[in-house]
Amino acid sequence: MSEPTTETRYQVVRNDEEQYSIWAEGRPMPAGWHTTGVTGSQDECLAHIGEVWTDMRPKSLRVAMGEG
Template sequence: MSDDDRSYLVVLNDEEQYSIWWSDRALPAGWRAEGTEGTREQCLSRINELWTDMRPKSLRLRMDGASV
């Protein structure tokens, strides 16, 4: 269990790569909020549910196009 009582956001970039960010800070350039806010553990759990394919979006699209 963590002593971290801060609130976090789940964030993602244009390549659909996920991370967490402090909810009381401005988002870094190139990142947007996914919609989940909570403890560090809650946000990491949400990322675990969402991010099932670790490849960047551009690579997934390129590979999907190559298989057509």
């Protein structure tokens, strides 16, 4: 008899350069990254990032270009 599988839950994280990624819930957060409050499956989190991360340039570059 096989054991039930549980799908890994993820959280959307963002760094100070406003770059996004996902991180497995329950794992220690890497330095410089912060949770955004969005959690779900890998696909759900990646879909959210696709909606909100429309400018891939790091914040420091946008600021240097006078855009941020």
